[in-house]
Amino acid sequence: MEDSELLRKKKEKIESLKADGIELYPNDVRVTHTAAYVSERFANMDSDALGKIAERFSMAGRLMAIRDFGKGSFVIIQDRTGRLQAFLRKNQLGEKVYSLFKRLDVGDIIFVAGKIFRTRTNELTIDCDELRLLSKAIRPMPEKWHGLTDIETRYRQRHLDLIINPHVKEVFVRRSHIIHMIRCFMEERDFLEVETPMMQPKAGGAMARPFKTHHNALGMDFFLRIAPELYLKRLVTGGFERVYEINKNFRNEGISTFHNPEFTMMEFYQAYATYEDLMALTEEMFNFIACELFGAPKFQYLETEIDLTPPWPRMSVRDSIVKYGNIAAEVLDDVASIIACAKGLGLSIKDSDAPGMAMMAIFEERVEDKLIQPTFITHYPVEVSPLARKTAGQPEVTDRFELYICGKEIANAFSEINDPVDQRERFLMQLKAREAGDDEAHEMDEDYIRTLEYGMPPTAGEGIGIDRLVMLFTNSASIRDVILFPLLRSKEE
Numbered sequence: 001m002e003d004s005e006l007l008r009k010k011k012e013k014i015e016s017l018k019a020d021g022i023e024l025y026p027n028d029v030r031v032t033h034t035a036a037y038v039s040e041r042f043a044n045m046d047s048d049a050l051g052k053i054a055e056r057f058s059m060a061g062r063l064m065a066i067r068d069f070g071k072g073s074f075v076i077i078q079d080r081t082g083r084l085q086a087f088l089r090k091n092q093l094g095e096k097v098y099s100l101f102k103r104l105d106v107g108d109i110i111f112v113a114g115k116i117f118r119t120r121t122n123e124l125t126i127d128c129d130e131l132r133l134l135s136k137a138i139r140p141m142p143e144k145w146h147g148l149t150d151i152e153t154r155y156r157q158r159h160l161d162l163i164i165n166p167h168v169k170e171v172f173v174r175r176s177h178i179i180h181m182i183r184c185f186m187e188e189r190d191f192l193e194v195e196t197p198m199m200q201p202k203a204g205g206a207m208a209r210p211f212k213t214h215h216n217a218l219g220m221d222f223f224l225r226i227a228p229e230l231y232l233k234r235l236v237t238g239g240f241e242r243v244y245e246i247n248k249n250f251r252n253e254g255i256s257t258f259h260n261p262e263f264t265m266m267e268f269y270q271a272y273a274t275y276e277d278l279m280a281l282t283e284e285m286f287n288f289i290a291c292e293l294f295g296a297p298k299f300q301y302l303e304t305e306i307d308l309t310p311p312w313p314r315m316s317v318r319d320s321i322v323k324y325g326n327i328a329a330e331v332l333d334d335v336a337s338i339i340a341c342a343k344g345l346g347l348s349i350k351d352s353d354a355p356g357m358a359m360m361a362i363f364e365e366r367v368e369d370k371l372i373q374p375t376f377i378t379h380y381p382v383e384v385s386p387l388a389r390k391t392a393g394q395p396e397v398t399d400r401f402e403l404y405i406c407g408k409e410i411a412n413a414f415s416e417i418n419d420p421v422d423q424r425e426r427f428l429m430q431l432k433a434r435e436a437g438d439d440e441a442h443e444m445d446e447d448y449i450r451t452l453e454y455g456m457p458p459t460a461g462e463g464i465g466i467d468r469l470v471m472l473f474t475n476s477a478s479i480r481d482v483i484l485f486p487l488l489r490s491k492e493e
Contacts, residue, residue: 006140013103014136022100024136029111033057036081038116039124047118057126058113059084060134062163063106073101074125077112078163086112086126087119097131107137155486168481174293175470175482179246181292182266182466185285191242191268196231198224198248204448205229206463207384207440208251211261224250228267229387229461230448233416236269237456244268246466257478258408260486264466269416271457275399278413278462279376282403283310286374286469293473301406301475308374316379316397317363325366332359352436356381356396371404380414383433386426386442388414410469413462420452 017024038057042050061079071090076083090098104110113130142164154161154168162169183193201220203210205227213222228245235243246266253261270277290297290308297308315323322329331337335355342349342358345365349358359381371377379397382390388398400414417423426442427449433441470482480486 007138010105010138010140013105014138017103017136022133024133026132026134029058029060029132029134031058031060031111033059034081035059035061035077035079035084038084038126039082042116042124050116050118053116055115056113056129057116058111058130059126060109060111063104063108063110066104066106068102074119075110077110082166084126085119085123086114086128087117088112088128088131092127092129093131100133101131104133105137105140107139107141108133109135109137152488155480155488156491158484171470171474171476171482172484174474178289178293178470178473179466181289182246182285185288186244186268189242189281191244191270192240194232194235194240194243194245195247196225196228196235196245200225200231202230202443202445202447204442204445205387206249206251207386207442209253209440211250211252226251227265227463229463230445232267232269233456233459233461234448234451236271236459237451237454241271241457242269255487257480258468258471260467260479260483262487263479263483265463266466267461267463269459269461271459273460274458275378275401275413275415275460278460279312279314279401280310282411282413282462282464283308283312283374289469289473299473301472302477304372304406306373306405306472312374312376312403314376314378314401317359317377317381318379320367320371320377321359321363324370325362327362327366338362354381354383356383360384368404368409369407372406374403374405376401376403382426383429385414386430387417387423389417390422405472408468409465410472411462411464413460416456416459416461418452418456418458420449423452424449 014024038059059077059079061077063075064078064083065076067074073088075086075088077086088098088101093101111130111132111134112126112128114126114128117125117127119125142160154165186193199213199215199222201222203223203226205225206229208226210223210226213224214220215222227249228247232243232245244266246264248262249265250262253259255261287297287308287310290299293299299306318329318332321327321332327341331341338355338358339349339351339353342361345362347361347365349361378401379391379394380388380400380402382396382398385398385400388400391397391399398414402409403411417426427444430442431444434443467479467482470476471479474482476482
């Protein structure tokens with residue numbers, strides 16, 4: 001009821017302004033300065049020095065606070081770079097303009113111009129000789145002292161979240177900076193950025209449940225991509241020996257603090273390289289970003305200090321289960337024992353499941369959350385790695401790693417299968433899993449196998465979860481804090 005009353009009064013004020021011929025949404029001003037520019041340029045200049053500056057400054061932004069002293073008022077204006085104070089005097093602006101100011105509200109977009117001075121409290125301030133209304137806000141801003149604190153409201157109304165909570169904007173500015181650094185890092189190493197299809201006739205490149213759509217003109221079903229992998233490897237076959245993409249993937253799965261159905265990933269592929277080469281490259285990349293952001297490879301994430309100083313520990317899935325899962329090595333060397341162990345831990349494993357699936361279920365239950373400092377987990381079972389090259393002399397595992405930090409997977413990489421016969425056998429293995437009820441298993445992709453038959457060079461590829469990486473480097477506890485518009489359940493207005 002209170003909100004409705006405020007809205008009613010706002011609308012009455014707007015009608016009054018219109019009746020007096022006030023233009024509510026003009027578009028003819030030119031802004032010459034920003035809050036940050038003024039603050040930084042004159043940070044060390046005292047009042048006497050400022051008094052000698054004849055330059056006139058203009059800025060525009062959202063009116064965030066008003067302190068009214070009758071014939072004079074201080075206001076806070078917020079633009080894209082920060083906040084700056086302005087001083088408005090009736091005897092300088094004139095009766096008409098100052099009367100307009102008295103009818104403005106917190107949340108309105110305004111333009112101010114004038115010279116710079118320091119107040120008695122030493123705050124840089126624009127002494128306004130011009131004021132204009134640029135955009136009248138109809139809805140009231142969140143109440144000043146309580147702000148916008150409800151988590152779901154913040155995500156649903158991100159525009160208000162960005163206005164009211166400056167630290168939120170800083171997270172997304174840093175996100176953009178991190179992605180820029182990744183691009184610079186990759187381009188310096190001769191990787192080419194490309195774009196591949198978002199709608200794909202086959203959902204391949206990862207073991208995940210896809211979103212399905214239909215193209216009316218073609219009369220065909222398509223899938224929103226779960227990964228760009230198979231297309232990027234087509235490009236490697238075509239001669240792009242170092243290629244990467246930063247873009248969206250879509251997976252029809254649960255939502256949590258580390259999962260959003262629409263997420264950003266970087267995938268890259270390097271010909272004539274192995275998964276071990278990519279471990280070194282990943283260490284170098286993450287260390288580079290941390291040093292750019294923090295000046296050192298060490299930084300705080302929630303309650304933990306993370307140290308990205310290379311080299312990072314490397315251990316196989318099997319060894320990590322023995323070390324962290326408190327499970328004897330001999331248990332992992334026998335199929336029946338692995339299945340029995342998984343069942344004993346209360347995991348959803350059937351007698352017919354492959355031993356590699358049971359081993360990974362044990363790993364997720366007993367090991368993942370203990371991998372706090374950056375750790376490469378290697379040699380994943382072949383059953384859960386349908387696109388990874390088998391390890392020489394150990395055909396039951398693959399040349400694959402996943403990077404874990406703070407108990408969460410951040411990256412996944414492997415030496416690629418470039419043998420079309422082996423790849424067909426893996427797809428057939430996946431088809432059996434689909435027939436047994438695994439709707440995340442790969443489909444057969446004859447076109448991709450045909451690509452391999454033309455000859456793909458030995459290659460290694462990696463996917464890095466950008467959202468999770470940004471969480472790490474912005475000290476964010478939830479993936480929703482680093483995605484501007486996370487997926488939410490629909491809500492009746």
